[in-house]
Amino acid sequence: xxxxxxxxxxxxRDGNHAVRHQLTSNNFRRYCLAxxxxxxxxxxxxxxxxxxxxxxxxxxxxxxxxxxxxxxRESLIKSKLSMHVIPGFATIKRDLVKAIDLGVDIFRVAxxxxxxxxxxxxxxYARNADKNVFGVLMMSHMADIDVLVSExxxxxxxxxxxxxxxxxxxxxxxxxxxxxxxxLVNNLDIPVGFHGHNNLGMAIANSVAAIKAGxxxxxxxxxxxxxxxxxxxxxxxxxxxxxxGYTTGIDLYKILDAADVAEKEFNPVAPxxxxxSIISGLSGVFSxxxxxxxTAARDYNVDPRDIFFELGCRKAVAGQESxxxxxxxxxxxxxxxxxxxxxxxx
Amino acid sequence: MKLKxxxxxxxxxxxxxxxxxMRSENLTCTLFAGRTLNSIxxxxxxxxxxxxxxxxxxxxxxNPDCCDIVVDCTSAQAHITHWEVLENLGKTVIDMTxxxxxxxxxPALATQKWINGRVDNINMITCGGQTTVPIxxxxxxxxxxxxxxxxxxxxxxxxxxxxxxQNLDEYVQTxxxxxxxxxxxxxxxAILVLNPASPPIDMxxxxxxxxxxxxxxxxxxxxNNMVDNIRQYVPGYQLLVPPIVKGNTVTITVKVLGAxxxxxxxxxxxxxxxxxxxxxxxxxxxxxxx
Numbered sequence: 152x153x154x155x156x157x158x159x160x161x162x163x164r165d166g167n168h169a170v171r172h173q174l175t176s177n178n179f180r181r182y183c184l185a186x187x188x189x190x191x192x193x194x195x196x197x198x199x200x201x202x203x204x205x206x207x208x209x210x211x212x213x214x215x216x217x218x219x220x221x222x223x224r225e226s227l228i229k230s231k232l233s234m235h236v237i238p239g240f241a242t243i244k245r246d247l248v249k250a251i252d253l254g255v256d257i258f259r260v261a262x263x264x265x266x267x268x269x270x271x272x273x274x275x276y277a278r279n280a281d282k283n284v285f286g287v288l289m290m291s292h293m294a295d296i297d298v299l300v301s302e303x304x305x306x307x308x309x310x311x312x313x314x315x316x317x318x319x320x321x322x323x324x325x326x327x328x329x330x331x332x333x334x335l336v337n338n339l340d341i342p343v344g345f346h347g348h349n350n351l352g353m354a355i356a357n358s359v360a361a362i363k364a365g366x367x368x369x370x371x372x373x374x375x376x377x378x379x380x381x382x383x384x385x386x387x388x389x390x391x392x393x394x395x396g397y398t399t400g401i402d403l404y405k406i407l408d409a410a411d412v413a414e415k416e417f418n419p420v421a422p423x424x425x426x427x428s429i430i431s432g433l434s435g436v437f438s439x440x441x442x443x444x445x446t447a448a449r450d451y452n453v454d455p456r457d458i459f460f461e462l463g464c465r466k467a468v469a470g471q472e473s474x475x476x477x478x479x480x481x482x483x484x485x486x487x488x489x490x491x492x493x494x495x496x497x
Numbered sequence: 498m499k500l501k502x503x504x505x506x507x508x509x510x511x512x513x514x515x516x517x518x519m520r521s522e523n524l525t526c527t528l529f530a531g532r533t534l535n536s537i538x539x540x541x542x543x544x545x546x547x548x549x550x551x552x553x554x555x556x557x558x559x560n561p562d563c564c565d566i567v568v569d570c571t572s573a574q575a576h577i578t579h580w581e582v583l584e585n586l587g588k589t590v591i592d593m594t595x596x597x598x599x600x601x602x603x604p605a606l607a608t609q610k611w612i613n614g615r616v617d618n619i620n621m622i623t624c625g626g627q628t629t630v631p632i633x634x635x636x637x638x639x640x641x642x643x644x645x646x647x648x649x650x651x652x653x654x655x656x657x658x659x660x661x662x663q664n665l666d667e668y669v670q671t672x673x674x675x676x677x678x679x680x681x682x683x684x685x686x687a688i689l690v691l692n693p694a695s696p697p698i699d700m701x702x703x704x705x706x707x708x709x710x711x712x713x714x715x716x717x718x719x720x721n722n723m724v725d726n727i728r729q730y731v732p733g734y735q736l737l738v739p740p741i742v743k744g745n746t747v748t749i750t751v752k753v754l755g756a757x758x759x760x761x762x763x764x765x766x767x768x769x770x771x772x773x774x775x776x777x778x779x780x781x782x783x784x785x786x787x
Binding site: 263 | 705
């Protein structure tokens with residue numbers, strides 16, 4: 152079992168989702184300094200969707216990638232500077248080249264769990280530039296274990312030096328995490344990492360299950376600052392890991408101080424599990440569907456939560472909004488057939 | 498006499514194009530060349546009695562007279578070497594990859610210079626480019642000073658073959674450049690999301706623009722006219738959400754349903770770039786007849 156756990160801190164990237172990508176230069180500077188002081192080994196910064204992702208579709212960031220990287224680079228000495236990269240948003244020529252010039256140490260190249268092959272060129276490019284490169288599989292709960300393993304092996308074959316799975320909807324329970332991490336550790340030659348979300352209050356427990364299954368890298372954000380219900384809470388994770396006898400290289404008191412800095416910097420936004428986060432976590436469905444689901448529920452007079460669960464059964468993914476009305480209609484029909492001839496839906 | 502077309506690249510794009518060519522009264526596919534005879538596309542070509550080869554570009558070098566025109570459906574990287582060969586052979590080439598060596602072509606906007614034979618490397622931009630550039634152009638006909646245009650396409654994972662996946666960067670760069678060059682927008686951004694949902698999603702694309710004081714009535718009229726124009730050669734092109742103005746932003750969503758020739762209807766991305774290429778081929782065939 153690994154006794155040392157490397158922590159990656161995406162507070163200044165995933166947290167940007169929580170403030171519609173409006174983190175300021177002071178936010179970046181002050182939190183970088185606090186993380187550096189606490190000995191956080193890796194600090195990930197940027198727009199919520201990573202490099203080159205500031206857009207009208209996802210949300211325009213207050214600062215450019217260049218501004219974010221310049222400020223962060225100035226504030227980090229021992230801590231490594233990391234960037235999230237989603238091919239389809241970020242390109243090598245427009246984004247990676249500049250990020251390398253600006254001193255990024257680590258690139259984490261990410262794709263939806265079934266689409267690893269779009270990462271090949273970005274991983275190879277960053278590796279050839281002598282950068283430390285990880286492959287990241289997002290929405291990892293949506294693939295069966297054999298698919299997850301084969302996509303992870305693709306990332307490894309492209310040159311990824313580590314593989315991180317994201318629980319993007321906060322859907323996993325510890326047993327699910329343990330099963331998946333075990334399969335990955337058994338089938339990969341590179342370190343495996345876990346990125347938790349706290350929709351069902353499981354982020355810390357899931358992270359502990361991950362390391363017990365052989366994972367050696369965990370993502371965690373200060374005060375859980377991240378998209379939706381928030382991420383694994385960093386200062387809690389450090390406390391828990393140390394008590395369990397793991398080392399992180401992070402100073403507990405100083406990370407608690409960083410939490411105080413964050414409270415001032417990022418207030419009033421403290422992530423919590425809203426009713427919609429809980430339903431999204433339970434159903435494993437993209438929370439961005441919420442608005443469409445509410446409209447469809449009104450139109451067909453069905454409970455929006457039922458729609459969410461049915462979407463989960465059908466493995467709906469972002470971009471598939473059109474299926475919502477079909478599901479609502481089907482639920483309305485089955486409600487009329489009280490005899491239960493159509494119970495397959497529920 | 499039908500215009501003789503050779504296709505290199507037997508993936509999704511090449512196969513769909515071959516089916517469309519064989520349906521045309523003015524075009525015929527005289528060579529379908531790739532690297533393996535075992536692909537689905539090769540089997541389809543054999544069934545349709547289209548001459549096939551597993552020698553790729555070499556099949557054209559060995560027999561240059563087999564075709565009047567070559568359509569390259571491989572990858573941006575491969576097109577660079579293919580073009581060196583084909584230029585020496587004096588072939589007009591339609592480039593379906595985002596290699597961007599030749600002039601960018603959107604049939605809805607201008608066709609004259611392509612059919613007069615003044616351009617011998619015709620670049621079809623990208624599927625997203627064919628979908629969005631005409632709309633950005635329609636906006637620029639109303640407002641000359643577009644600050645920013647952004648296009649985001651969601652396409653079904655199953656419709657994106659290996660070359661498309663390898664060429665995401667070229668897709669983004671070529672689409673962005675085409676948006677700026679046709680609409681005059683100062684800045685542009687293109688985003689492509691592969692969606693693995695089952696059943697597969699239809700191709701849906703949203704166009705966002707920043708324009709000061711947008712005139713919604715004139716924009717709507719200009720966009721509607723352009724959609725009618727595109728539908729003449731892409732029947733499955735639909736305005737899903739008509740132009741919406743909020744402050745200084747304009748949003749338009751379009752959907753492209755495919756004809757279901759090679760892949761099912763959801764693969765509108767395949768269809769639109771191939772329909773655009775067919776349009777150019779038909780115009781060239783017509784011009785060469787007269």
